[in-house]
Amino acid sequence: MLTPLEIEALQISLQVSGTALLIILVPGIAMAWLLARHEFVGKSLLDGIVHLPLVLPPVVVGYLLLIVMGRRGLVGGWLFEHLGLSLPFTWQGAALAGGVMAFPLLVRAVRLSLEAVDPRLEAAARTLGASRLRVFFTITLPLAVPGLVTGAVLAFARALSEFGATITFASNIPGETRTLPLALYSLIQTPGMEDAAARLCVISVVVAMASLVASEWLARRTRRRMAGRDRGAP
Amino acid sequence: MLELCLQHRQGSFDVDVDITMPGSGVTALFGHSGSGKTTLLRMLAGLDRPDRGRVVLNERTFVDTERGIFISPHQRRLGVVFQEARLFPHYRVRSNLTYARRITRGEAFDRVVSLLGIESLLDRMPGALSGGEARRVAIGRALLAEPDMLLMDEPLTGLDGARKQELLDYILRLTREIDLPILLISHDPEELMAVAEQLVVLDQGHVVASDRLETLLSRGDMTPWLGGFEASSLLQARVISHDHHYHATRLTLDDGQRLTLPLLAQPKGSALRVRVRRRDVAIALSPQENSSVRNQLEAVIFSITPGAPGTLEVTLTLGRQQLSSRITLEAGEALGLKPGMTVIALIRSVSLAG
Numbered sequence: 001m002l003t004p005l006e007i008e009a010l011q012i013s014l015q016v017s018g019t020a021l022l023i024i025l026v027p028g029i030a031m032a033w034l035l036a037r038h039e040f041v042g043k044s045l046l047d048g049i050v051h052l053p054l055v056l057p058p059v060v061v062g063y064l065l066l067i068v069m070g071r072r073g074l075v076g077g078w079l080f081e082h083l084g085l086s087l088p089f090t091w092q093g094a095a096l097a098g099g100v101m102a103f104p105l106l107v108r109a110v111r112l113s114l115e116a117v118d119p120r121l122e123a124a125a126r127t128l129g130a131s132r133l134r135v136f137f138t139i140t141l142p143l144a145v146p147g148l149v150t151g152a153v154l155a156f157a158r159a160l161s162e163f164g165a166t167i168t169f170a171s172n173i174p175g176e177t178r179t180l181p182l183a184l185y186s187l188i189q190t191p192g193m194e195d196a197a198a199r200l201c202v203i204s205v206v207v208a209m210a211s212l213v214a215s216e217w218l219a220r221r222t223r224r225r226m227a228g229r230d231r232g233a234p
Numbered sequence: 235m236l237e238l239c240l241q242h243r244q245g246s247f248d249v250d251v252d253i254t255m256p257g258s259g260v261t262a263l264f265g266h267s268g269s270g271k272t273t274l275l276r277m278l279a280g281l282d283r284p285d286r287g288r289v290v291l292n293e294r295t296f297v298d299t300e301r302g303i304f305i306s307p308h309q310r311r312l313g314v315v316f317q318e319a320r321l322f323p324h325y326r327v328r329s330n331l332t333y334a335r336r337i338t339r340g341e342a343f344d345r346v347v348s349l350l351g352i353e354s355l356l357d358r359m360p361g362a363l364s365g366g367e368a369r370r371v372a373i374g375r376a377l378l379a380e381p382d383m384l385l386m387d388e389p390l391t392g393l394d395g396a397r398k399q400e401l402l403d404y405i406l407r408l409t410r411e412i413d414l415p416i417l418l419i420s421h422d423p424e425e426l427m428a429v430a431e432q433l434v435v436l437d438q439g440h441v442v443a444s445d446r447l448e449t450l451l452s453r454g455d456m457t458p459w460l461g462g463f464e465a466s467s468l469l470q471a472r473v474i475s476h477d478h479h480y481h482a483t484r485l486t487l488d489d490g491q492r493l494t495l496p497l498l499a500q501p502k503g504s505a506l507r508v509r510v511r512r513r514d515v516a517i518a519l520s521p522q523e524n525s526s527v528r529n530q531l532e533a534v535i536f537s538i539t540p541g542a543p544g545t546l547e548v549t550l551t552l553g554r555q556q557l558s559s560r561i562t563l564e565a566g567e568a569l570g571l572k573p574g575m576t577v578i579a580l581i582r583s584v585s586l587a588g
Binding site for chain 2: 120121123124125126127128129130131138139142143225
């Protein structure tokens with residue numbers, strides 16, 4: 001059904017996007033919470049920086065990643081020296097690039113749903129003896145789950161489709177960083193591979209659609225449970 | 235003992251109160267909307283910080299702005315029942331009830347659950363509850379946190395007549411069966427008549443009066459505050475029987491005297507409060523056999539003070555309870571009424587409080 005090349009690209013894509021999501025999930029929730037529930041000096045600036053990957057050309061992001069995370073970069077140099085870790089031209093690097101590009105989407109979605117959580121419920125929980133931390137994990141976060149799911153799926157899909165930053169920072173290495181879009185790009189560059197390209201295109205559409213459908217299903221399930229129609233454990 | 239001494243400014247709204255309330259029984263904070271009731275509750279619960287002041291409950295200082303003390307809301311151990319039930323929509327009723335992780339099972343849990351009649355709701359999600367059910371669960375949730383005081387913000391608002399009466403009955407049972415000081419916020423005189431012992435009347439962030447409910451009710455100058463409730467007395471009574479032929483319920487007062495009311499729904503043996511308006515109490519020197527007034531109580535005159543021109547305010551004692559009467563100066567002199575005299579109070583009309 002699928003050719004080895006397709007399977008390889010699909011595998012790398014899922015692995016890279018999944019890792020990207022894992023990298024940004026906790027920082028993304030923390031950032032969303034900071035922006036949703038706090039007022040501080042420089043909030044607009046921070047908000048702007050978070051959104052930069054959304055508006056910058058992905059190549060610029062990839063270039064900046066090379067400068068910061070490259071072996072001679074500010075952070076990358078330290079990582080290489082102390083941990084022997086080198087990110088450029090590795091699949092982990094591709095995941096980082098995808099994560100950075102997906103970060104604003106995750107933050108936006110989570111922030112919106114955190115802002116929609118009724119602060120009166122949090123106040124009620126406080127009067128019941130719950131610390132701020134417990135309120136966050138038992139009230140705020142669970143109530144923001146529908147938005148969190150949407151945000152996570154959007155971020156995953158964004159990481160799946162990442163091209164510019166990935167090819168700049170992690171390059172297009174078969175079996176390492178050649179994700180679906182990069183594989184598609186390579187096929188388009190090769191004369192006589194139009195059919196294979198079309199197949200990869202279909203696979204990309206199917207994967208993207210599947211993640212969107214999954215997010216919709218999860219969000220609806222959560223809403224239904226809160227409306228009291230589901231009998232499963234809370 | 236609860237001490238609330240607060241000064242706070244919110245926009246153009248000023249709160250400046252200095253109230254001391256007993257640390258037991260039911261105290262009501264009463265006032266129209268915008269009088270500052272909810273602001274006081276939020277500061278007591280620690281949800282807002284006052285500009286200046288002190289909040290002390292039974293020697294525990296929650297707030298003292300001078301000494302820089304502010305105890306977090308989760309460390310105050312106050313049960314708060316908000317106007318909207320504020321149940322957590324993602325937890326089942328049972329998990330809502332045990333959220334405070336104080337009483338989560340066993341006899342104490344069962345007692346609260348059965349007191350509030352919510353046994354059958356435990357496995358439901360809050361979204362599937364009616365308004366009255368949700369309020370009951372919210373009360374249970376606050377009680378199961380083992381609070382030092384229960385704060386209730388307009389617990390009956392927004393419920394229809396039948397639900398309101400039902401929840402009021404639960405709250406009444408609560409006040410009798412659980413020894414817990416309660417601070418009730420209300421703008422509804424009927425609610426107060428039914429449950430409050432102590433009353434604080436608030437207006438525009440200031441205290442208008444603070445005293446026992448009976449005392450305030452008998453004060454003529456409180457009439458504008460207590461809405462349509464004219465100066466009246468509250469009497470504690472117990473149902474002894476129902477007479478379906480005469481469509482009447484017989485009650486007994488603590489001194490053994492009988493009162494008859496139009497048929498009530500309360501079961502035999504239940505304790506309740508009745509309200510007697512001051513102008514509905516006439517005074518006679520002897521029992522009136524040829525009268526249509528059936529409620530005649532023997533009472534002793536405690537005091538006689540001049541009221542509005544041409545009237546006398548007479549305070550009577552009935553056992554350990556007090557009853558106010560307003561008669562004309564002319565009648566008072568003709569009967570030769572004096573403190574210490576035993577007279578018959580003729581009660582033309584009496585109604586159930588709340």
